[in-house]
Amino acid sequence: MSAPINPDGAGFAELGVPMPLVAALDASGITAPFPIQTATLPDSLAGRDVLGRGRTGSGKTLAFALPLVARLADQRSRTGAGAPRGLVLVPTRELANQVLAVVEPLAAQRGLTATVIFGGVGQNPQVRALRSGVDIVIATPGRLEDLIGQGHCRLDAVSITVLDEADHMADLGFLPVVKKLLDRTPKVGQRLLFSATLDGGVDVLVKRYLHDPVTHSVDPIEAPVSAMAHHVVTVAHADKAAVVHDLAGGMGRSVLFTRTKHQAKKLAKALTTAGIPAVDLHGNLSQSARERNLAAFSGGTVRVLVATDIAARGIHVDDVALVVHVDPPAEHKAYLHRSGRTARAGAEGIVVTVATHEQSAEVRTLTRQAGIKPTLITVRPGAHEIAGLRGERAPHVEPVPVLAAAAPTRKPAPAKRSGSSRRAYRGSGRSRTR
DSSP states (O other): OOOOOOTTOOOTTTTTOOHHHHHHHHHTTOOSOOHHHHHHHHHHHTTOOEEEEEOTTSSHHHHHHHHHHHHHHHOOOOOBTTBOSEEEEOSSHHHHHHHHHHHHHHHHHTTOOEEEEOSSSOSHHHHHHHHTTOSEEEEOHHHHHHHHHTTSOOOTTOOEEEEOSHHHHHHTTOHHHHHHHHHHSOTTSEEEEEESOOOTHHHHHHHHHOSSOEEEEESOTTSOOTTEEEEEEEEOGGGHHHHHHHHHTBSSEEEEEOSSHHHHHHHHHHHHHTTOOEEEEOTTSOHHHHHHHHHHHHTTSOSEEEEOTHHHHHOOOSOEEEEEESSOOSSHHHHHHHHTTSSOTTOOEEEEEEEEGGGHHHHHHHHHHHTOOOEEEEOOTTOHHHHHHHOSBOOOOOOOOOOOOOOOOOOOOOOOOOHHHHHHHHTTTOOTTO
16 A cells, blocks of 8 residues: 655644554554545544545545544543444445444544444344444434434434535435434534535535534545546447456456446356456345455455446445446546546556447546546457556456256145045045044
8 A cells, every 4th residue: 555645744643643543543554644634633633623525535534533533532421322422424335334444443442332324234233232332323314314213313412423425425315314313413513524525415514514614625526536547448339348358357456337237237247257256236235245245356356346336435445456437427426436446545546438439429528527638549359458458367267157956846746536535535434624
């Protein structure tokens, strides 16, 4: 992992992070803050409301996790059953788990507890965690509102509230629920809002719920990551599948984006059959399947993840060498969020948009709105330019055979009695009701 850019040279301790947390960061290999952390930590640790703007992958999670844990640990109040003191609202289940992975070790170091609350899974484990008196809840809005309605949780003890990826929550239509939840928190509490953009509904949240916030902007979404190399690969419609397979076949970790769930599932299956192990990630999968597939990708069991836009915000995996827009996204913000899966933590990355000749005008508009000037090439399957983007080809992996399910064993039908045997049975004196 490359070192973050920190022109001031200030470490976490100099920014005001308590030494026990600095030691925990150091033990995990995090020794220098990213720009968004350098900018926001002095104010957030001092208890001020903070409005932080930075592109996805800029280090926002640690920027709010550190003051959240540090300030809760300093408070003398105790956590009651169903009454957390810290609340983090996120748009997706995947992001909730990612945030928990950052917050939980820091919280444990300071004697605090954290849990996640989201839909798509049974609520009983979440209810039990709330009853135990958890300090920090990381939640998607819908499930949290549901558990509050059932009487399992209340927010009147929350002293620090974080809104992460606030613009994405607005895009998903969560703002009415978010407002209801924020209205349940004390007005005097500290609020931290982090977002890639500050337009539309996000601005409404800022004006209504943040008190004299300090605004810090680092790497706004309109400025694409300089370490990304953007390419548009134009292909004939008949050649598209072969070119996509060729791009996905490298040794590096790749994320391929499709527009629909069906396409993601179909492409992952086709790649695996072709000797390129891949997993899919989309809204039709159960939570256990989503976690299993993401673990396989982040752990290196497979190198290719085929996803819909659900992964553009909620997935934080380092060392993604290549992002492929198999289907160009609908608008430029989605392009930049998808592309943000690569070039993370100071690393470099390649972004490729695969476009048919019919899509050329659409893609030109998209890249212009995104503020990038991609390299344009037209290719056929097997072209040397593809190898230059893909890198070294990975060895073919024979797919695991799918065993056909055994036919169910059917019991033989009872033999029908002949007329004479039925008469003999009736005449035998045996009772049928016995």
